[in-house]
Amino acid sequence: MARLIPLYIFSLLLSQRVHALWPQPRSINTGPSALLLSPSFTITVAVPNAPPDLLAAVHRTRAQLNTDKLARLVPSRGADDLQALAGARVLPGLTLHLDGDGDEGHAPVMAIADEARAPLERRDERYSLDVPAEGSQAVLSARTTLGLFRGLNAFAQLWYFYDGGARPAPAPAEDRGGTAPAAVVDAPRSSAGSASGAGPWVYMLNAPVKVYDGPAYPYRGFMLDTARNYFPLSDIKRTLDAMSWVHLNTFHWHIVDSQSFPLVVPNYAELAQKGAYSADAVYTPRDVECIVSYAAERGIDVLVEIDTPGHTAAISNSHPEHVACAEASPWSTYANEPPAGQLRLASPATVNFTVGLLSAVAELFPSTLFSTGGDEINARCYADDAQTQSDLGGRSLDQALDAFTRATHGALKKLGKTPVVWEEMVLNHNLTLSNDTIAMVWISSADAAAVADKGFRFVHAASDAFYLDCGAGGWLGNFPTGNSWCDPFKTWQKAYVFDPLADLTAAQAKLVLGGQQLLWTEQSGPENLDPIVWPRAAASAEVFWTGTGRDVRSALPRLHELGFRFRRRGVRAIPLQPEWCALRPYACDLTA
Amino acid sequence: MARLIPLYIFSLLLSQRVHALWPQPRSINTGPSALLLSPSFTITVAVPNAPPDLLAAVHRTRAQLNTDKLARLVPSRGADDLQALAGARVLPGLTLHLDGDGDEGHAPVMAIADEARAPLERRDERYSLDVPAEGSQAVLSARTTLGLFRGLNAFAQLWYFYDGGARPAPAPAEDRGGTAPAAVVDAPRSSAGSASGAGPWVYMLNAPVKVYDGPAYPYRGFMLDTARNYFPLSDIKRTLDAMSWVHLNTFHWHIVDSQSFPLVVPNYAELAQKGAYSADAVYTPRDVECIVSYAAERGIDVLVEIDTPGHTAAISNSHPEHVACAEASPWSTYANEPPAGQLRLASPATVNFTVGLLSAVAELFPSTLFSTGGDEINARCYADDAQTQSDLGGRSLDQALDAFTRATHGALKKLGKTPVVWEEMVLNHNLTLSNDTIAMVWISSADAAAVADKGFRFVHAASDAFYLDCGAGGWLGNFPTGNSWCDPFKTWQKAYVFDPLADLTAAQAKLVLGGQQLLWTEQSGPENLDPIVWPRAAASAEVFWTGTGRDVRSALPRLHELGFRFRRRGVRAIPLQPEWCALRPYACDLTA
Incomplete structure (x- = not known):
């Protein structure tokens, strides 16, 4: 037979997307030209009194341009x-501007x-980029340093690397452009090669590039549970780095739970002392400050959660007086998972204790959000608790x-916090919550409309789309063949095709703040954090x-490029396909 | 209400198992006494002309006794x-003997x-241990150095570590035992503490321990696919270490496939040159020798697989003349996964080429097994290939x-190899295979009886129990919500409850050589190797x-201990439960 022509060659011709950008900008226009990054490429921060964290971000971006070394995902890897590249011009530098300085009278x-x-509604993450x-x-350009930060991240993703080989023809002389009023210049320390002559080459193929970008939703998060199993600071910091590379802006830190209480709270140190897995497996106030700062400098707000009144067995180690059904047996009568234990919500002393505890925690976290x-909440736990019945x-x-x-x-609102709650608090208990309360829809994405009908803003965090732990099998003991309650595995595709506005009216849709994927850590630890996330x-x-x-087909090549870039940057993102497929977009698509 | 008494306290009292040993020995008797490891604990190899790899294994074992530091998995962590420990004696040393030297006239x-x-039927892995x-x-004691190696591994697993605290009463003076005719003494370089006075302590709680042990089945393997995605040598070596810690004895190396050909074969170097993902993503003959030796010194045979005639598209890069339907489209017409490509099995030139290639590969791998x-095998690929139709x-x-x-x-049998094949070769094609051929049952564990009915020895490798990649979702592109063909996830429990003799007659049962778990790497790489395995x-x-x-309930506490030990030794084994559960055996069991 005649050798069949691979389908993917046609597919490549049909594809108009720019690879290597994730997330895809809201608006992007590209051209047909190759463009080289100058070995002496310089980022100029034309911002008076530029804050140190912007300068640090510029420095990291400049380093990534040297170290990412993302070869093109094609069989030739760029050859x-x-x-x-023969006729390509050379980009001498990038200048950062803050728009609107004049309008605001030198604010x-x-x-x-x-x-x-800043509060969600006041954040401005928009930027524009012109290459x-x-x-x-x-x-x-952007109106905020946060916008510039997002734009720097996008800029760093535009580039490919090819190691070696001479261009067939000499490049035109460099045009170094105008000299902007440089507040700071971040230039490379050493030249990795010459823009003319032989490589290595850092280049793009789609110049000119014009981007106008900004988020569709203000809340884009990732939740990590550090109570089922503990994660050292280095793991959290690496996760924050990775989050920032895809413009995520909220780290939802499910920091304590019934299994352990690693947070060292000022004036409540006994909780961690007796509730952490070990003296080392804790987050001290200084640790929290470190994480909060590290996150903020990367455009990420830290939303801490102190789950109440359920999921609090760990408090019983130091305060048995405040916890009903602590480690009661059989656990399944009193809780959704072991160990059982809930704050004695009807006890005035316990209410006082909880108010004090949450207030002390709130002082540690500068975010305006607090969960x-x-x-x-398990009713039987309280029904069988004599003290609660009396209280x-x-x-x-x-x-x-x-x-x-x-x-x-x-108490939290007095401290300037906006409360965040799981969906049951809105749907199940007939509570009076303040209007600004934010709900997280987790049980099912189908519950979003009901939450919206109650008038609350909400975050999509549904187990049927976004729970990263699902599908790894049941973790309870004595369970020979069972699978987990939320099987099957939630593939990236499942999350990607999620429609935030599905089945919502226009009025309901206005209440969508955004969404997040979540890692509950019954079967996770530092060992699999990167690959499961x-x-x-x-x-x-x-x-x-x-x-x-939501078109997984066109997304996959870009997601491969993101994965390769993550690995270059030290995050152990798994391959989603054989490398053969990653090098041949669409060649491993399902066929009809 | 009265505080409920946790169920697990009763459960602990009921449990008679010795923790921390994995796999459980065939026969073990334990006592009620604590026993301390002397800080000057010494391993004496009373074996004349002890081979260097035994001495190296002794050295590693001695180091593990110092570095494992497995604290007891209870809330007190050993306090x-x-x-x-107050009345505990101190173990001064371990002596290794080879039995039967005299019988064999100083062999x-x-x-x-x-x-x-050695051939499977000649291997002797039995040992006895008396503490x-x-x-x-x-x-x-053992009859072989291989048996001694297994015993050393078991011995290293007997010990717990507690860091600090004084024993309530002084320990009796040490009894250093007899002085064996020491060929080699492996003593610690530095004393980590004193056996009397304050800790740290290395100890067991079940002395005396008497073990008579040996494998139920001669083949106990793990398969890794290094063709869908490439794994550096360091990952393979770490995997071999981990395998040896659980007495696995066969590394089934699925080294090449349609996606890539990383093996550099002498006289066939063009295969890797054009078929590997990159010049770095190869296994040279020296690399193979390194892996084969590293494995063998750890009691592991390396069974290489060169899959033929299917799964050979990568050969077409250098030898298009030997491959039918290479990268043909749509791939799903010609193969089970992309890219398609099968050796032209009817071509005399291709038969010669394949014989030469397999013979050259066989020279690299000293094992008596070769897959x-x-x-x-896809019939349509050959039906549409004009050359094959002519051939x-x-x-x-x-x-x-x-x-x-x-x-x-x-050709392989002339080189002393026993052929290994996947089950289709036995069941589907009416072939004449030599009687000693070994089949691997992979499609379904239900096929075992049919394979046995053909009279062939076989290895359990069934996708419904042992495929580690299943359950992570479909990996093909353009597949928005689909899951994989072998969902759901194959939990450890699913593998653990596997009965090798299920539905087999006594005659069929004699043909069971053993079994293995397998990692196909469409969605795996170095990033998730440890945690997925x-x-x-x-x-x-x-x-x-x-x-x-096959009692998952009693196994889980031991498996937790193994996981903690693996992590201490640098293998990123995932936690199977929240640490709260790991510290409280049976507390997180399903309740009725």
Whole structure:
């Protein structure tokens, strides 16, 4: 027979997307030209009094241009591009501008960290990026340093690397563009090669590039549970780095739970002392400050969760007086998973304790958001607890929960916090919550409309799309063949095709703040953190930044490039296909 | 209500198992006494002319006793054991003996490496271990160095570590036992603490321990696919280490496939040159020698697989003349996964080429086993290939396959190899295979009886129990929500409850050589190798070593201990439960 022509050759011709950008910008226009990055490429920060975290971000971006070394994902790994590079111009530098300085009468330039922790509705992450094809200076503009930060991240993703080989023809002389009023210049320390002559080459193929970008949704998160199993700071910091590379902006830190209480809270140190897995497996106030700062400098707000009144068995180690059904048996009567234990929500002493505890935790986290949890409250635990029955004094459980929640949320609101709760607090208990409360829809994405009908803003965090732990089998003991409650595995595709507005009216749709993927860690630890999260969690990052798409076919080549880049940067993102497929976009698609 | 008494306290009292041993020995008797490891603990090799790999294994074992530092998996992490240590004797050393030297008239002592590569039926992995409670020398005996190696591994697993605290009462004086005719003494370089006074303590709680052990099945393997995605040598070596810690004895190396050909074969170097993912992503003859030696010194035979005639598209890069339907489209017409491509089995030139290639590969691997694959042969590929239709010259495809297989297996048998094939070669093609051919049952464990009915010995490698890649979702592109063909995830429990003799007659049962878990790497790479394999692959290691059990409830605490030990030794085994559960055996069991 005649040798059949591979389908993917046609597919490549049909594809108009620019690879290597994740998330896809809201608006991007590209051209047909190759463009080389000058070995002396310089990032100029034309921002008066540029804050140190912006300068640090510029420095990291400049380093990534040298160290990413993402070879093109084609069989030649870029050798075929040398011809295109023959006539390519050389990009001498990128200039960063803050728009609107004049309008605001020289308002002081805010740090990325401060912009990142501003209330959701005040954050401005928009940027525009203009990379000309003819070798003049590229320009990145935004109204905030946070916007510039997002733009730097996108800029770093535009480039490929090819190691070696001479261009077939000499390049035109460099045009170094104008000299901007440089506040700071971040130039490479050593020249890795010459822009004319032989490589290595750092280049793009789609110049000119014009990007106007900004997020479709203000909340784009990732949740990590550090209570089922503990994660050292280095793992969290690496995760924050990875989050920032896909424009995620909220680290939802499910920091304590019934299994352990690793957070060292000032004036409540006994909770971690007796509730952490070990003296080393803790987060001290200094650790928290380190994480919060590290996150903020990378455009990420840290939303801490102290789940109440359920999921609190670990508090019983130091405060048995505040916990009903602590480690009661059989656990399945009293909780959704072992060990059982819930705060005695009807006890005035316990309400006071909880208010004090949450207030102390709130002081550690500068975010305007604070989650008090509220999921999976077990009624039988309270029914069998003599003290709670006495404390109720004729009130129903929901009435007591309402008082408990008014007390805790009231205290948090005095500290300037907006309460965040799991969906049951909105749907199940007939509570009076303040209007600004944010709900997280987790049980099912089908519950979003009901939450919206209650008038609350909400975050998509549904187990049927976004739970990264599902599909790894049941983790309970004595369970020979069982699978988990939320099987099957939630593929990146499943998250990627998620429609944030599905089955919502226009009025309901206005309440969608965004969404997040989540890692509950019954069967996870530092050992599998990277591979179970990445690149999957990049799926929702694009869904909630770009807001459209959901075409897994066109997304996969870009996701491969992101995975390769992550690995170059030290995050152990798994391959999603054999490398043979990664090098041949569409060649491993399902066929009809 | 009264505080409920946790169920696990009763459960602990009921449990008679010794923790920390994996796989469970065939026969073990334990006592009630604590026993301390002397800080000057010494391993004496009372073996004349002990081979260097045995001495190296002794050295590694001695180091593990210092560095494992497995704290007891209870909430106190061992502090509660101090009382028991008060009266404990101190073990001064372990002596290794080879039994039966006299009987065999001073036959030279074989290296572990040589024993490990002996034919399956000649390997002797049995050992006995006697650890007295009263402080006299422990004794490890075997008829082979391979048996001693298994015993050393078991011995290293007996010990817990507690860091700090004084024993309530002074320990009795040490009894250093007799002085054996020491060929070599492996003593610690520095004393980590004193056996009397304050810790740290290395100890056991079940002395005396008497073990008579040996495998239920001679073949206990793990398969890694290094063709879909490439794995550096360091990953393979770490995997071999981990395998040796659970007495696995066969590394089935699925080294090449349609996606890539990383093996550099002498005289066939063009295959890797044009078929590897990159010039770095190869295994040179020196690399192979390194892996084969590293494995053998750890009691592991390397069974290489060159899958033929299917799964050979990568050969077409250098030898298009030998490959039908190479990268043909649509791939799903011509192969089970992309890219398509099969050796032109009816072509005399291709038969010659294949015989030469397999013979050259066989020279690189000293094992007596060699797999020629034989799975998933696609008839349409040959039907649409004009050359094959001509080459067949009236023969049926199965007749041509029979001739092809006679040629390749004949050549391998001349080199002393026993052919290994996937089950289709036995069940589907009406081939004449030599009686000693070994089949691997992969499509379904239900096929075992049919394979046995053909009279062939076989290895359990069933996708429904042992495929570690299943359950991670479909990996093909353009596949928005689909899951994989072999969902759901194969939990460790699923592998552990596997009965090697299920539905087999006594005659069929004699043909069971053992079994293995397998990692196909469409969605795996170095990033997730450890967490996707461990501790799951330890499940089959125990099934095929101990041969009984399958009680996941009693196994889980030991598997937790193995996981903690693996992590101490640098293998990223995932936690199977929240640490809270790992510290409380049976507390997280399903309740009725």
